[in-house]
Every structure is written in structure tokens, then in C-alpha cells.
Amino acid sequence: MTAPQIPDSNPRRAFIAAAGAGVAGLGFTVIAPGLHLMAVGQANAAEARKAGTVASPAVRWGLLIDANKCAPGCTKCIDACHTENGISEKLPDARQNSQWIRKIELVDRRNGRKTELPMMCQHCANPPCVDVCPTGASMKRADGIVLVDRHTCIGCRYCMMACPYKARSFVHAPLTQQNPEVPRGQGCVESCTLCVHRVDKGQQPACVESCPEGAMTFGDLNDPASAIAKRIASVPTTQVRADLRLNQGVRYEGI
Amino acid sequence: MLTPNPRHEEGLFYLLAAIGGLVSAIGLAAALYMEHSGHVVTGMNNQIVWGLPHVFAIFLIVAASGVLNVASMGSVFGRVLYKSRAPLSGLLALAMISGGLAIIMLDLGRADRLMVAATHFNPTSVFGWNVILYPVFYGLVAVYLWTMMERRMNPYSKAAGLATFVWRVVLTSGTGSIFAFLVARQAYGSALLAPMFIIMSFSWGLAVFIVVQATMYAWNGMTLPPLILQRLKNLLATFVAAVLYFTIILHLVNAYFAKNIAFEYFILFDSEFTVAFWLGQVLIGSLLPLALLFHPATRTKALWVNLAALLVIVGAYYQLHVFIIGGQAFPLDIFPGYNVKSSFFDGAVDSYSASLPEILLAVGGLGIAFTMTTIGVRVLHFLPQDDLAELEAAGGITD
Numbered sequence: 001m002t003a004p005q006i007p008d009s010n011p012r013r014a015f016i017a018a019a020g021a022g023v024a025g026l027g028f029t030v031i032a033p034g035l036h037l038m039a040v041g042q043a044n045a046a047e048a049r050k051a052g053t054v055a056s057p058a059v060r061w062g063l064l065i066d067a068n069k070c071a072p073g074c075t076k077c078i079d080a081c082h083t084e085n086g087i088s089e090k091l092p093d094a095r096q097n098s099q100w101i102r103k104i105e106l107v108d109r110r111n112g113r114k115t116e117l118p119m120m121c122q123h124c125a126n127p128p129c130v131d132v133c134p135t136g137a138s139m140k141r142a143d144g145i146v147l148v149d150r151h152t153c154i155g156c157r158y159c160m161m162a163c164p165y166k167a168r169s170f171v172h173a174p175l176t177q178q179n180p181e182v183p184r185g186q187g188c189v190e191s192c193t194l195c196v197h198r199v200d201k202g203q204q205p206a207c208v209e210s211c212p213e214g215a216m217t218f219g220d221l222n223d224p225a226s227a228i229a230k231r232i233a234s235v236p237t238t239q240v241r242a243d244l245r246l247n248q249g250v251r252y253e254g255i
Numbered sequence: 256m257l258t259p260n261p262r263h264e265e266g267l268f269y270l271l272a273a274i275g276g277l278v279s280a281i282g283l284a285a286a287l288y289m290e291h292s293g294h295v296v297t298g299m300n301n302q303i304v305w306g307l308p309h310v311f312a313i314f315l316i317v318a319a320s321g322v323l324n325v326a327s328m329g330s331v332f333g334r335v336l337y338k339s340r341a342p343l344s345g346l347l348a349l350a351m352i353s354g355g356l357a358i359i360m361l362d363l364g365r366a367d368r369l370m371v372a373a374t375h376f377n378p379t380s381v382f383g384w385n386v387i388l389y390p391v392f393y394g395l396v397a398v399y400l401w402t403m404m405e406r407r408m409n410p411y412s413k414a415a416g417l418a419t420f421v422w423r424v425v426l427t428s429g430t431g432s433i434f435a436f437l438v439a440r441q442a443y444g445s446a447l448l449a450p451m452f453i454i455m456s457f458s459w460g461l462a463v464f465i466v467v468q469a470t471m472y473a474w475n476g477m478t479l480p481p482l483i484l485q486r487l488k489n490l491l492a493t494f495v496a497a498v499l500y501f502t503i504i505l506h507l508v509n510a511y512f513a514k515n516i517a518f519e520y521f522i523l524f525d526s527e528f529t530v531a532f533w534l535g536q537v538l539i540g541s542l543l544p545l546a547l548l549f550h551p552a553t554r555t556k557a558l559w560v561n562l563a564a565l566l567v568i569v570g571a572y573y574q575l576h577v578f579i580i581g582g583q584a585f586p587l588d589i590f591p592g593y594n595v596k597s598s599f600f601d602g603a604v605d606s607y608s609a610s611l612p613e614i615l616l617a618v619g620g621l622g623i624a625f626t627m628t629t630i631g632v633r634v635l636h637f638l639p640q641d642d643l644a645e646l647e648a649a650g651g652i653t654d
Contacts, residue, residue: 091295093295093300094598095300095301095302095600095605096294096295096300096301097301098301099301099598099599102597102598102599102601103597103598104589104590104595104596104597104601105595105596105597106590106593106594106595107593107594107595108592108593109592109593109594110592119589119597119601128437128438128439130379131379131380131436132379132380132381132382132436132437133377133380133382133383134372134375134376134377134380134382134383134385134386135371135372135375135376135377135383136375136376136377137371137375152368152371152375153364153365153368154363154364154365154366154368154369154371154372155363155364155365155366155368156363156364156382157304157305157364158380158382158433160301160304161304161305161437161439161440161443161583162436162437162438162439163439164438164439164587164589165587165589166301166302166587166589166599166601168301169301170294170301170304170364171293171364172293172294172295172300173292173293173294173295174292174293185365186293186364187290187293187294187363187364187365188364188365189364240589240590241589241591244438255590
């Protein structure tokens with residue numbers, strides 16, 4: 001017996017949208033969503049995105065993390081992320097600090113096997129954070145990168161309730177020393193952008209570049225010739241909480 | 256019947272309105288402080304993202320739609336007893352939803368961007384639906400009140416009442432669905448939450464109505480006719496029992512699923528929420544009120560019925576505290592089968608204690624509801640007046 005094919009598009013989302021539009025139709029004309037991203041060209045994964053062009057849906061940016069190579073105690077990827085994205089605040093209650101990427105130590109309950117891995121926004125194809133955001137500030141770019149629009153985030157934190165990976169942080173205090181390329185804002189929610197400002201320039205995310213073990217591979221999941229796609233085709237990889245069928249852009253091996 | 260001294264009574268009214276206004280103003284000031292300093296001044300964090308303000312806001316919003324049930328029973332289902340109570344029920348609904356929404360909106364990280372929520376609509380978001388559900392609720396209740404209080408509009412009151420009733424069912428389903436449409440956390444993500452929130456609204460709304468009505472009767476030196484008291488307390492007991500039933504089913508089914516056993520054990524037996532659940536929600540909020548409402552020694556006495564209604568309101572606070580805060584305090588199961596730890600407190604049970612600004616904001620919402628109610632009942636004609644002969648003729652208290 002073969003398992004039923006699960007389409008990539010998310011029927012849940014379509015259903016909720018239809019129901020929501022129904023509710024809207026009861027009392028109002030639906031207001032147009034705030035942001036449309038349209039594909040008008042093919043981006044080359046190896047090149048920078050040209051100024052004035054938009055992200056391409058032909059590309060699906062992804063990350064493959066080899067937990068076997070992730071060195072215990074190493075925080076180079078976290079340090080690089082913080083430097084790149086201007087995350088420097090140290091609030092008295094550590095639970096209020098932003099963490100776009102963190103190292104998780106895992107111990108298998110069955111056999112005691114220990115693993116470490118970096119965890120960040122999983123850049124789902126069907127992201128719950130995008131579904132629940134009332135203003136559409138939480139959005140998925142055509143090339144699969146999940147972002148928060150700083151200008152339309154109202155700070156309701158519903159996306160943080162919805163994210164299964166605890167990937168999002170709320171900016172609890174005024175910010176200083178921001179990186180001009182990575183605008184952040186008090187009262188807004190934020191998470192890993194896959195270093196979209198670097199990717200658009202044809203560079204790798206800062207965490208990938210900083211890993212001394214080469215445990216992270218970045219690339220276009222849709223391009224069969226890319227290193228990441230080849231690796232995923234040749235070794236067993238895992239999507240975290242695959243049971244939720246969110247189709248993440250971040251994959252792991254060795255767990 | 257006791258006739259209050261008009262001057263003394265007027266002074267008391269101004270005092271109450273001033274206290275309500277002051278509490279509301281302090282709540283607003285607390286919100287401005289939070290807006291200026293950031294949520295660093297609250298007890299909320301990146302795991303427990305919704306705290307005490309949300310507990311109070313959701314209570315007010317849920318009870319607001321529930322209190323309208325009294326009016327619906329009069330207009331939609333033709334019960335004479337409830338018709339005279341419909342205007343008060345409408346006023347309370349508007350007052351409480353105003354307080355609840357004020358808390359939610361002022362707690363936003365960017366409350367200044369409220370207009371963005373109105374101009375950017377995401378149809379997949381239950382929060383987005385609420386942006387439509389709440390203003391329409393306001394409008395419908397206002398029109399409904401108008402049809403009831405303006406004699407020439409009386410013929411339209413049944414139609415307005417029906418529209419309001421349907422809308423409030425949708426609205427409370429929407430409030431429950433905020434949590435029902437969450438795949439991540441073990442406490443939520445159940446379709447049961449939508450109908451459960453509706454029955455919770457019936458219970459909490461009627462409890463608030465009974466308490467406010469008792470206060471107004473006492474203020475005017477009047478006594479609620481015993482037969483009316485009996486009907487209201489029977490209804491309240493039914494709703495309280497129904498909420499308890501939903502609570503039992505929700506936890507029982509959740510506890511059967513192996514993936515949720517740890518969470519259920521956490522809430523029911525091994526956390527700071529255990530006492531709040533058993534003592535606050537079950538004993539104070541459900542069993543004690545039921546005992547007071549059914550025991551022969553207490554069920555016919557207004558004092559005990561009012562106390563039962565007050566206990567239901569206290570129990571509602573504990574129920575939402577356990578549901579909202581407890582549901583977030585338990586760590587996400589990101590890696591089932593693994594013990595996990597991290598600098599972001601993965602795998603760790605979180606704790607939460609509300610800071611002063613968020614307590615003041617939450618209480619400020621209550622202040623708004625209180626002030627609107629106090630001024631409303633003073634300025635307009637909201638005191639229920641029963642024609643007992645008409646009630647008997649309509650069979651409104653015997654069926």
C-alpha cells in the first residue's frame with residue numbers, strides 16, 4: 001500500500017483563507033493585503049539579485065545542518081549572527097533577549113546519545129506564523145525566506161504563539177547599535193532572516209560562513225545541481241516536527 | 256421600600272464614576288509607560304508572550320458576548336422575563352468589550368500602529384477576523400439598544416436581536432478559535448475550544464449580569480422578585496455545569512493522547528497551575544457555586560445566589576490563568592523523544608509573574624467597563640422593571 005501523496009501547497013491555509021474571506025464578506029469588503037511579491041525574472045542562485053528585481057519563486061533557499069559535525073560548546077554561528085544582525089542587547093531577564101539562532105543540546109531518552117545543533121527559523125513553506133499574522137507583516141518571500149515586515153508588525157505576538165520552533169523573539173526594549181542593513185524595532189517580532197541582505201548580494205548567511213566545521217550548507221533546494229540538493233538526495237535528512245507537514249527550508253542530518 | 260437620600264445618592268454616583276475614571280486613567284498611564292520603555296517592564300518574555308493583560312482582556316471579551324445572552328433570550332426567544340433586562344445586558348456587553356479591547360490594543364508592542372490592523376487584512380488570521388468581528392459587534396449592539404430604547408424602533412428589535420445573537424456566536428467562536436488554530440502548543444489546537452468558549456461566555460456573562468443587577472437593585476432599595484431569582488440561578492447552574500463538563504472532556508481526551516500526557520500531568524498534578532486549576536477553577540469556580548445554587552438552604556436566598564455568581568467570576572480568572580499562562584509555561588516539544596536544553600530555555604518550564612504596569616493595565620480595562628456601566632445606568636433607563644402580572648400571564652417564570 002502506498003501512502004497518499006501530500007501536495008506541497010497547504011490545503012489548511014487555503015481553507016482558513018476561504019473561511020476568513022467568508023467572515024469578512026459578512027460585514028465588509030475584504031481589504032487588499034498589504035504586500036504583493038511578484039516574480040518577474042529568474043534569479044541565479046550563484047549571483048546577486050539585481051537592484052529593482054524581485055525574489056524569484058523558481059528558487060527555494062534552504063539550509064542543511066549536519067549535527068554530526070556541530071562541535072559541542074561551539075557558538076561561532078551564534079556570534080556571527082549577532083554581529084551581522086546587530087543583536088547586542090543583554091536584558092536583566094535573559095528570557096526577554098532576542099535569539100535568532102541558538103544551540104540546542106539534545107539527549108536521546110532511549111540511549112543517552114548526545115547531539116548539539118543550531119536552531120533558528122525553519123523557513124517553512126507553509127508557515128503558521130504567516131497564517132496567523134493579522135496584518136500580513138509575517139510573510140514568506142517568493143524564494144522561501146520567511147520574514148517580518150517591520151513597518152506593519154503591530155507586536156501582537158500571535159506568530160510567537162503559533163511557531164512550533166520557538167524561533168521568534170519580541171524586541172522588549174529600545175535598541176542601539178543597529179546594523180543599517182538589518183532594521184530591527186522595539187515592540188516588533190523578529191527572527192532569522194537567513195541573512196536575506198547577504199543572500200541578495202550573492203553571499204552566504206553569516207552563520208554558514210562562520211562555521212569552522214563546515215556543518216552548514218546553504219543553497220537552492222530547487223536546483224538539482226546545487227550542493228544542498230545533491231546532499232539531500234544522497235543522505236537521510238530530517239525536518240524537525242515533520243509530523244506538522246510545514247515543509248521547512250532548514251533540514252538536518254545526524255538526528 | 257427604602258428611599259435613598261437623593262443628594263447622598265448623587266454624591267455616591269460621582270464618587271464611583273471618579274474612581275472608575277481614575278482606575279482607567281492609571282491603566283492608560285501604565286500602557287504609555289510600557290509603550291515607552293518596552294515590554295521589558297512586564298513579566299512577559301519570549302516564551303510566555305501573553306500574560307495577565309490577556310487573561311483580563313479575554314475574560315472581558317468572552318463575558319461581554321455572554322452577557323448579551325440575557326437580551327437574546329428576551330428578543331429572540333420571546334421570554335418576557337428577560338425582555339426587561341435586555342437593555343442592561345446590551346450596555347454591559349458594550350462596556351465589557353470596550354474594556355477588553357482597550358487592554359488588548361494597549362498591550363500591543365506597537366499600539367501606535369493600530370490603524371495598520373484596519374488597513375492590512377490577512378484572511379487566514381483569526382486575529383484578522385476579529386478586526387471585523389468586534390467593530391460589527393459594537394455596531395449591532397448599539398443598533399439593538401436603539402431599537403429597544405426608542406419606542407418607534409421597537410418593531411425592529413427582534414430582527415436586531417437575532418442579528419446580534421448570531422453575530423455574538425460567531426464572535427465567541429472567533430475568540431476560542433484564536434487558540435484552536437494553533438498547531439504548536441499542546442494546550443491548544445482543539446476544535447472543542449470554539450464551542451467551549453461559547454458556553455464559558457454564557458456562564459461568565461450571566462454571572463456578571465446577576466452581580467450588576469443585584470448592585471443596581473440594592474442601590475435603588477429594591478428586591479429582586481424570588482421567582483426571577485430562581486430562573487436566573489437555574490440558568491447559571493446549567494451553564495456552570497456545562498463549562499465543567501467541557502473542561503473534563505478537554506482534559507480527558509488530551510490526557511489519552513500519549514504526546515500530551517506530560518503536559519496534562521504538568522497542569523493537573525505537578526506545577527504552580529495545579530492549585531489554580533483544582534482550587535480556583537474547579538472548586539471555587541464550579542463546585543462551590545453549584546452547591547450554593549442547588550442546596551435547599553442557599554438556593555432561594557439572593558445573597559447566596561449573588562455570592563455564587565461572584566465565585567463564578569473568580570473561577571473564570573483562574574480558568575483563563577491556567578489556560579493561557581499554563582499553556583505557554585510548558586515547553587514546546589520541538590524534539591519528541593529527546594531531553595533538550597539551550598540558552599533560550601528550550602525544554603524548561605517557564606514561570607511568570609505579572610509586573611505592576613501590566614497589572615495596572617489589566618485593572619484599567621476593568622475600570623473602563625465599570626465606568627461605562629456606572630455612567631450608562633445613571634444617565635439612561637437601564638434598571639429592569641418587571642410587571643409580575645404580565646410575567647405570570649406569559650408563563651415566563653413557570654416554564
